[in-house]
Amino acid sequence: xxxxxxxxxxxxxxxxxxxxxxxxxxxxxxxxxxxxxxxxxxxxxxxxxxxxxxxxxxxxxxxxxxxxxxxxxxxxxxxxxxxxxxxxxxxxxxxxxxxxxxxxxxxxxxxxxxxxxxxxxxxxxxxxxxxxxxxxxxxxxxxxxxxxxxxxxxxxxxxxxxxxxxxxxxxxxxxxxxxxxxxxxxxxxxxxxxxxxxxxxxxxxxxxxxxxxxxxxxxxxxxxxxxxxxxxxxxxxxxxxxxxxxxxxxxxxxxxxxxxxxxxxxxxxxxxxxxxxxxxxxxxxxxxxxxxxxxxxxxxxxxxxxxxxxxxxxxxxxxxxxxxxxxxxxxxxxxxxxxxxxxxxxxxxxxxxxxxxxxxxxxxxxxxxxxxxxxxxxxxxxxxxxxxxxxxxxxxxxxxxxxxxxxxxxxxxxxxxxxxxxxxxxxxxxxxxxxxxxxxxxxxxxxxxxxxxxxxxxxxxxxxxxxxxxxxxxxxxxxxxxxxxxxxxxxxxxxxxxxxxxxxxxxxxxxxxxxxxxxxxxxxxxxxxxxxxxxxxxxxxxxxxxxxxxxxxxxxxxxxxxxxxxxxxxxxxxxxxxxxxxxxxxxxxxxxxxxxxxxxxxxxxxxxxxxxxxxxxxxxxxxxxxxxxxxxxxxxxxxxxxxxxxxxxxxxxxxxxxxxxxxxxx
Ligand SMILES: [Zn+2]
Numbered sequence: 144x145x146x147x148x149x150x151x152x153x154x155x156x157x158x159x160x161x162x163x164x165x166x167x168x169x170x171x172x173x174x175x176x177x178x179x180x181x182x183x184x185x186x187x188x189x190x191x192x193x194x195x196x197x198x199x200x201x202x203x204x205x206x207x208x209x210x211x212x213x214x215x216x217x218x219x220x221x222x223x224x225x226x227x228x229x230x231x232x233x234x235x236x237x238x239x240x241x242x243x244x245x246x247x248x249x250x251x252x253x254x255x256x257x258x259x260x261x262x263x264x265x266x267x268x269x270x271x272x273x274x275x276x277x278x279x280x281x282x283x284x285x286x287x288x289x290x291x292x293x294x295x296x297x298x299x300x301x302x303x304x305x306x307x308x309x310x311x312x313x314x315x316x317x318x319x320x321x322x323x324x325x326x327x328x329x330x331x332x333x334x335x336x337x338x339x340x341x342x343x344x345x346x347x348x349x350x351x352x353x354x355x356x357x358x359x360x361x362x363x364x365x366x367x368x369x370x371x372x373x374x375x376x377x378x379x380x381x382x383x384x385x386x387x388x389x390x391x392x393x394x395x396x397x398x399x400x401x402x403x404x405x406x407x408x409x410x411x412x413x414x415x416x417x418x419x420x421x422x423x424x425x426x427x428x429x430x431x432x433x434x435x436x437x438x439x440x441x442x443x444x445x446x447x448x449x450x451x452x453x454x455x456x457x458x459x460x461x462x463x464x465x466x467x468x469x470x471x472x473x474x475x476x477x478x479x480x481x482x483x484x485x486x487x488x489x490x491x492x493x494x495x496x497x498x499x500x501x502x503x504x505x506x507x508x509x510x511x512x513x514x515x516x517x518x519x520x521x522x523x524x525x526x527x528x529x530x531x532x533x534x535x536x537x538x539x540x541x542x543x544x545x546x547x548x549x550x551x552x553x554x555x556x557x558x559x560x561x562x563x564x565x566x567x568x569x570x571x572x573x574x575x576x577x578x579x580x581x582x583x584x585x586x587x588x589x590x591x592x593x594x595x596x597x598x599x600x601x602x603x604x605x606x607x608x609x610x611x612x613x614x615x616x617x618x619x620x621x622x623x624x625x626x627x628x629x630x631x632x633x634x635x636x637x638x639x640x641x642x643x644x645x646x647x648x649x650x651x652x653x654x655x656x657x658x659x660x661x662x663x664x665x666x667x668x669x670x671x672x673x674x675x676x677x678x679x680x681x682x683x684x685x686x687x688x689x690x691x692x693x694x695x696x697x698x699x700x701x702x703x704x705x706x707x708x709x710x711x712x713x714x715x716x717x718x719x720x721x722x723x724x725x726x727x728x729x730x731x732x733x734x735x736x737x738x739x740x741x742x743x744x745x746x747x748x749x750x751x752x753x754x755x756x757x758x759x760x761x762x763x764x765x766x767x768x769x770x771x772x773x774x775x776x777x778x779x780x781x782x783x784x785x786x787x788x789x790x791x792x793x794x795x796x797x798x799x800x801x802x803x804x805x806x807x808x809x
Pocket of ligand 1: 469470472550551552553555768
């Protein structure tokens with residue numbers, strides 16, 4: 144038995160009869176309600192994330208993380224004062240709230256995954272300061288504020304640091320802090336951001352409980368839940384079924400940050416998508432599983448975008464593809480879904496993570512990762528200073544730059560790629576391993592007391608084949624699960640060239656339970672077919688496998704101002720974008736993709752990993768207004784323009800694009 148699992152079970156036996164029983168032993172969960180992919184196959188349970196550092200990037204993901212380290216992420220400490228040497232989280236007089244912890248929450252896993260000594264040295268400064276400046280009563284962080292919220296981010300950092308290093312200082316410091324908080328919260332309850340983001344801390348409290356068995360941690364998790372906002376319950380009667388009315392937000396006392404403002408806030412909603420999973424870890428799995436899907440479905444139905452995200456600029460913004468989605472929300476939603484995937488174990492959650500990670504994330508950051516947006520739009524036809532239709536954000540929100548509109552994203556976006564890589568593989572409830580998300584990587588871990596190395600070679604999501612080489616220290620029997628995405632209806636799995644005897648089913652995990660010998664090779668083939676999804680006004684978006692496709696309107700970059708080693712940019716199209724597509728559900732599968740070069744920077748405009756040719760008509764009546772494409776007119780539309788063949792490219796490679804199109808009448 145894996146040592147971590149056995150230790151946890153022992154702890155549960157010793158502390159388990161106390162209040163600690165309120166925490167659920169997820170390894171003992173009944174299988175989820177999704178149907179078993181094949182007869183005779185063991186039902187899949189839930190997963191446990193592997194400790195940070197056991198999954199390392201390879202191939203294009205290694206390049207992507209290196210681009211990130213060589214870009215803004217690796218240099219921010221040197222030139223952006225908010226996370227610089229004068230940070231309050233280093234004892235300085237500078238920014239003392241969320242930005243220091245935000246930055247290290249992404250920089251730390253990046254440094255570990257790249258084994259980058261320079262980046263590790265920066266993260267060590269923040270971690271060491273926090274550990275060595277704990278107050279005698281247990282409080283951590285800068286003395287300048289006593290807000291619980293920024294500390295909720297720092298405890299996530301400390302948990303990651305422990306996983307990567309085993310630093311013996313972490314568990315005592317976290318324990319003292321959590322005991323202090325448990326004693327202080329009755330008099331100083333959660334408020335503002337902390338009240339709406341309590342679930343992030345409760346996740347770490349549960350994480351620590353798995354390792355220490357301390358029953359006070361159960362009390363703290365329950366108190367956080369009690370004082371925190373009831374996210375899961377609030378979706379039983381979801382009040383935001385349209386773009387949030389700015390007046391409604393501002394009229395209430397407290398301006399934008401009143402209760403309705405917090406509840407309809409995009410980043411809060413992204414973070415809230417882990418609430419059901421955290422509550423399931425605290426006890427009731429069945430109710431919370433249903434609550435998770437109800438929450439996701441409401442965001443999709445009223446605010447959903449084909450990127451897998453929802454609009455929020457700054458508040459929930461409805462179905463128009465010209466509304467914005469904040470970068471903080473993208474990375475926070477990914478992290479929430481990574482926790483939901485581990486907790487509920489469903490393949491569809493992994494499909495959603497890939498959709499966001501391989502489309503929404505790269506599209507909103509420049510290919511060199513030196514500039515990013517605050518808000519991205521699915522239909523983004525210019526990034527200019529024109530007035531925008533945002534709920535409460537400013538005109539600069541969709542510019543690319545250092546800190547367009549506001550610097551939260553500048554501090555917070557760094558967690559996106561590294562946490563994705565760390566989540567590619569997870570441990571199964573029966574002490575096997577699962578490929579839950581796909582991307583090139585290498586895993587070095589322990590299974591049933593033996594070291595196991597796995598090499599996953601693939602150019603997914605740009606190509607459809609994933610080759611996994613299993614290298615156990617000595618031959619070893621354990622179950623290995625591979626995910627078959629819901630869209631992969633013709634998937635095949637072979638082991639050493641022979642088809643998997645139990646067959647596979649889309650939208651589920653296939654389990655290969657056998658004795659593994661060094662060099663055994665599993666090949667997963669996920670043929671991709673072009674498909675159409677429907678959006679506002681019966682419009683269409685074109686998808687293929689995990690990728691979303693857009694028409695690129697070209698990119699003319701105009702520098703607005705220098706910002707130290709980077710700059711703020713407007714971007715203008717250099718060709719027409721107003722097309723209606725001649726495509727529907729029936730004709731889409733006939734549209735093949737042409738494979739091209741995957742550039743060194745895979746999501747650059749020069750990269751053409753794949754493209755799709757489609758017939759289209761210009762739609763003269765659909766014209767830019769105030770710097771945005773108006774909502775697509777109701778489909779099907781009539782156009783008298785000549786038929787043209789246009790090329791669609793991966794969304795993540797196009798910083799200006801149309802993604803949600805009117806359908807042209809045939
Ligand atoms: Zn932000």
